[in-house]
Amino acid sequence: xxxxxxxxxxxxxxxxxxxxxxxxxxxxxxxxxxxxxxxxxxxxxxxxxxxxxxxxxxxxxxxxxxxxxxxxxxxxxxxxxxxxxxxxxxxxxxxxxxxxxxxxxxxxxxxxxxxxxxxxxxxxxxxxxxxxxxxxxxxxxxxxxxxxxxxxxxxxxxxxxxxxxxxxxxxxxxxxxxxxxxxxxxxxxxxxxxxxxxxxxxxxxxxxxxxxxxxxxxxxxxxxxxxxxxxxxxxxxxxxxxxxxxxxxxxxxxxxxxxxxxxxxxxxxxxxxxxxxxxxxxxxxxxxxxxxxxxxxxxxxxxx
Amino acid sequence: xxxxxxxxxxxxxxxxxxxxxxxxxxxxxxxxxxxxxxxxxxxxxxxxxxxxxxxxxxxxxxxxxxxxxxxxxxxxxxxxxxxxxxxxxxxxxxxxxxxxxxxxxxxxxxxxxxxxxxxxxxxxxxxxxxxxxxxxxxxxxxxxxxxxxxxxxxxxxxxxxxxxxxxxxxxxxxxxxxxxxxxxxxxxxxxxxxxxxxxxxxxxxxxxxxxxxxxxxxxxxxxxxxxxxxxxxxxxxxxxxxxxxxxxxxxxxxxxxxxxxxxxxxxxxxxxxxxxxxxxxxxxxxxxxxxxxxxxxxxxxxxx
Numbered sequence: 078x079x080x081x082x083x084x085x086x087x088x089x090x091x092x093x094x095x096x097x098x099x100x101x102x103x104x105x106x107x108x109x110x111x112x113x114x115x116x117x118x119x120x121x122x123x124x125x126x127x128x129x130x131x132x133x134x135x136x137x138x139x140x141x142x143x144x145x146x147x148x149x150x151x152x153x154x155x156x157x158x159x160x161x162x163x164x165x166x167x168x169x170x171x172x173x174x175x176x177x178x179x180x181x182x183x184x185x186x187x188x189x190x191x192x193x194x195x196x197x198x199x200x201x202x203x204x205x206x207x208x209x210x211x212x213x214x215x216x217x218x219x220x221x222x223x224x225x226x227x228x229x230x231x232x233x234x235x236x237x238x239x240x241x242x243x244x245x246x247x248x249x250x251x252x253x254x255x256x257x258x259x260x261x262x263x264x265x266x267x268x269x270x271x272x273x274x275x276x277x278x279x280x281x282x283x284x285x286x287x288x289x290x291x292x293x294x295x296x297x298x299x300x301x302x303x304x305x306x307x308x309x310x311x312x313x314x315x316x317x318x319x320x321x322x323x324x325x326x327x328x329x330x331x332x333x334x335x336x337x338x339x340x341x342x343x344x345x346x347x348x349x350x351x352x353x354x355x356x357x358x359x360x361x362x363x364x365x366x367x368x369x370x371x372x373x374x375x376x377x378x379x380x381x
Numbered sequence: 382x383x384x385x386x387x388x389x390x391x392x393x394x395x396x397x398x399x400x401x402x403x404x405x406x407x408x409x410x411x412x413x414x415x416x417x418x419x420x421x422x423x424x425x426x427x428x429x430x431x432x433x434x435x436x437x438x439x440x441x442x443x444x445x446x447x448x449x450x451x452x453x454x455x456x457x458x459x460x461x462x463x464x465x466x467x468x469x470x471x472x473x474x475x476x477x478x479x480x481x482x483x484x485x486x487x488x489x490x491x492x493x494x495x496x497x498x499x500x501x502x503x504x505x506x507x508x509x510x511x512x513x514x515x516x517x518x519x520x521x522x523x524x525x526x527x528x529x530x531x532x533x534x535x536x537x538x539x540x541x542x543x544x545x546x547x548x549x550x551x552x553x554x555x556x557x558x559x560x561x562x563x564x565x566x567x568x569x570x571x572x573x574x575x576x577x578x579x580x581x582x583x584x585x586x587x588x589x590x591x592x593x594x595x596x597x598x599x600x601x602x603x604x605x606x607x608x609x610x611x612x613x614x615x616x617x618x619x620x621x622x623x624x625x626x627x628x629x630x631x632x633x634x635x636x637x638x639x640x641x642x643x644x645x646x647x648x649x650x651x652x653x654x655x656x657x658x659x660x661x662x663x664x665x666x667x668x669x670x671x672x673x674x675x676x677x678x679x680x681x682x683x684x685x
Contacts, residue, residue, distance in 0.1 A: 354487075
């Protein structure tokens, strides 16, 4: 089974940006807000990373990604929280705007041909010892450092949501905002914070695409990952650990093409390109009725 | 007369926007969040192309009478996948229709490089439609085809349908207040939104069929310049009113043809048009939210 190692490495690589975005959306949705603008945060993050990494430092690139993602999220927060507009329409419009704006700026700043600028990329950093574990070692411990950050963030997010007072407050807002307000939780502020945090992680997901994977920016390179991440949140039942596992399963399914290539099976490549979207549909159908959303998710009618 | 042909070009561009805009307005009115007009339009284009190429030589001038209904049926079937997923598994149609959009894009990509590729196998597109299978030009000397007349008739027809028929009333009631529609009006809300979903998909599919029979005469990857997404802006700016869709469809067509001219003459990327569209949606949202009411008829049926 020579093909298994590159397959698992590919699975973790594909899962990393999805994991960041889905973890952020989990926090946002736990506060009762569904941010369809996540796709916009990812593409903005990718562009922000591309611009900021031009300074020559990968971590400045990721900071740029986080800031760009938060800016998009702040715009969404204004519509969803400040003026309580319909979250689905606002999110869709913000995704559309971010895709158009990044494409326009990219053309204006770097010309129609693009790729004039070379940016530093984040190399794989093997963890000595652990990377030598057979089969799974390289998949988990021979990744770029940003992936290790995700490994740390997932249990942190779980701890915060389930074991701290402020995490409980956030979940309470998502279930019943008016009751939370009565109990002294500042619901609007909690939701705004949750949206910004989600946007920041979405932005970092875009940064991963540029800095740790593609090494450059391309129009529309988020390629629906924001929407897939929203589906992953449902598949992971709004729980950080569940969401991380769902992202991994998703990454594995998308990485099947490496396994197939290695085995010499030839199938139309469009089939592999379409596979993540087909899997999302099948996954969503498969968990029917077994998953409960936060009770006030997306319901602006419930808001205080 | 160059002015006349510029006007005709804008109306040609308005045709898919009006029909797909009607599809979105119809869905939103009935409480269905169909973001999938783009995918349904592409599948409709596939059906119209396949029917025209295969059955064209036999049917001659009758081809259109099979190809266009075929496009509508294909679009309805594509929307039907999302409608089924919603009815049986309570899958959010916002996610499922976006996934189906991506799948449709890859399906077109596969077909124009595989089974439907033109005989020389050089270009990723199909053979051109025979003269007899094309929509007639209605303004000689320009590209304005009969599809525009169909779009206007459809808009007028739907305006009448909403105002004057029992089913139209049931659909409006379902979209406006599903609980009241069920308890006070004995309206089968689930069935009504299922029908709405299929009709909406059928309209979007027809838009794709008309685009092939009237403008492109062949199937290729970038056949739709995001018409299905622009249609959301078209429908919202029209306040989901079918007659308003005619005006906003023409408005957005001028915006987009104007952006294309800017790109050609001043090297301003045409993606600025999608930024403008998104800003218009957000402005409409802000105005309606600050006035303390949603966009008319827009209340979401929660499938959970």
